[in-house]
Amino acid sequence: MEFTALEIASILGGKVVGESDVKVSKLSKIDEGTPGSISFLSNLKYEPYLYDTQASVVIVSDGFSPEKDVVPTLIYVSDAHQAFVKLLEYHNKLRNQKSGIEPNSHIHSSAELGENVYVSSFTYISENVKIGYQVVI
Numbered sequence: 001m002e003f004t005a006l007e008i009a010s011i012l013g014g015k016v017v018g019e020s021d022v023k024v025s026k027l028s029k030i031d032e033g034t035p036g037s038i039s040f041l042s043n044l045k046y047e048p049y050l051y052d053t054q055a056s057v058v059i060v061s062d063g064f065s066p067e068k069d070v071v072p073t074l075i076y077v078s079d080a081h082q083a084f085v086k087l088l089e090y091h092n093k094l095r096n097q098k099s100g101i102e103p104n105s106h107i108h109s110s111a112e113l114g115e116n117v118y119v120s121s122f123t124y125i126s127e128n129v130k131i132g133y134q135v136v137i
Contacts, residue, residue: 001025001094005057005073008038011090012083014059018073022056027088030058033072042081059083 003011006020028037030046033055040059041050050058051068058072061080077083098118101107105119108127113119117131125131 001091005075008057008059008087009075012059012075012077012086014075014077014083016073016075018070020073022073024057027091028055030055033058038087039072040080040084042079042084059087 002023002025005016005022009016024036024038026037028034028039030039030041030053031049033039033053035054035056037055038057039053039055041047042061050070053072055072057075059075059077059080062076062078099116101119102121104121105123107125110127111125111129113131
């Protein structure tokens with residue numbers, strides 16, 4: 001999944017300083033940042049990595065003021081660590097949203113499936129069963 005800094009700031013309730021349209025698609029430690037990745041800085045003992053990281057976006061806490069120029073786009077939030085946790089949870093939620101019917105499942109012809117239902121392999125749905133919206137089996 002790919003997000004812009006502005007989209008991430010919107011999810012986190014933060015403010016973008018830098019390129020709001022820069023895109024990221026992976027997470028990284030600040031000292032292992034690569035182009036296209038997002039990281040965070042919550043403990044100031046790691047601040048020196050901010051000036052060398054190749055991460056495209058770094059989440060920082062409100063009130064943080066860099067001592068030098070930084071290349072990555074910064075997203076200011078009330079608590080950088082909590083914001084990164086929220087971003088991880090959001091990412092996992094999106095990643096786990098599935099829909100469709102996998103092979104090797106059996107659905108009786110009289111069963112009714114709603115929209116965006118996900119049926120995993122080796123699932124058996126018997127006759128006259130009704131499954132609603134966004135159910136994962």
